Amino acid sequence: MNKNFVQTDAVQQLLDRAAGIDREGGDKRLKGVARDLVEAVMQVIVKYDVTEGELWQAIKFLQEGGEEFGLIVPGIGLEHFMDLVTDERDREAGRTGGTPRTIEGPLYVEGAPLVEGDDVNLTSDPDDTGTLYMTGQVKGPDGEPVQGAILHVWHANSKGFYSHFDPTGEQTPFNNRRRIKLREDGRYSFRSKLPSGYSVPPGGAADRLMKVLGRHGNRPAHVHFFVEAPGYRTLTTQINFGDDPLAQDDFAFATREGLLPTPNRQGENAFVAFDFELQRAASADDEAFSTRPRAIAEA
Structure with a gap:
């Protein structure tokens, strides 16, 4: 036509x-x-x-997608696209530097316990996998230690499931989830059970879409972070383990240069050193989180 x-x-x-x-x-x-x-x-x-029939098949897919839209949006590249858009807006405004942002994903839960101290343990439940140790520092654009920082951390367990979203119901609330109030020197250290990569639910809407596109729905092992501090721009990011076979083939397009540390593996355990660099806030809005809807629970 x-x-x-x-x-x-x-x-x-x-x-x-x-x-x-x-x-x-x-x-x-x-x-x-x-x-x-x-x-x-x-x-x-x-x-x-x-055709009309194809249109209504698409509508049916959207109706059935339901809770999986949080996976479909990153899977089709829209969430990463918003990172690219924000990067370009920053470039046009002359804002550079800092740890790269990358997608939040759909599995953050507000209300995680706020803890402080060294060697914070994120894991509430026993697990048969090794231990992840992460250490580092939150710095500003001139290398200054960031004071008053809170590091939000969340990741999957060794089976690839997140607490509050675990279909097995085996995890206790806020397993592998904490908000860590950092020391005045901006340093942090925590340990948890090693996370595993995971796939979208087999046979679900996201899985069906990936298959029809000739793609997979798998993510590498990774750890999510928010970093917030007075006077600095709130950072949303995550690291993918650089030695994971899917590190460069993440279905959610979260892989970015500068966010691929390779763990130092010693037996069953892994050690990751990673520093965060924040940009200074230009306004109060920079210090705020996006208005994205998120799950809420009480610690």
Whole structure:
């Protein structure tokens, strides 16, 4: 069919009406976003000659996706794309330096216990795997120790499951999750049971989508972090273990240069030294977390 069909008067008028462009009231910016999104879908329908049946199969997939959208969004590259967008906005504003940001993922839980001290233990449950030891320092752009920092840490267990999201129900609340109040010199040290990589739920919406795209849904072993401190920009990042076979083939596109430390493995145990560098905050908004919805639990 005519590739310019979406630009015809009838379709353009439909888009204006559907997005409320022709009416007063409502959120002007949201109207524009909605209109452009629907128009983009229409363009795809015309370009690939999508049938009515195929459209409704896609709608059915979205309806069934449910809780797995938190996996689908990184799996199709959208979450990493937002990192790239933020990087470019920073570049245009002349903001450089600092530990690279990377995706948060869908498995953070607010309310983890706030602890302090050296050699903090993140693991509440027994496990048959080795121990991960991580040490390092949080610094500012001039190498200064960051004071008043809180390091949020969370990761999967040796079976690839996160507490609060574990389908086996075996983990206690906040297993492998802590907020660590750092010393005045910005140094931290913690230990936990070695995490494993994992895959999206077999047969679920994310798995089915990856298979139809000819891709896998696997992640390497990794550890997530938020780093917050007064006067500094809050950092969202994670490390992938550099010796994991999937370190460079992460289905969620979280791998970034500078976030691939190779553990020093000694028997069943692994040691990782990793420093964080924060950017200075330009405003109070820089010190805040994004408004992304997150799971909440009480310690």
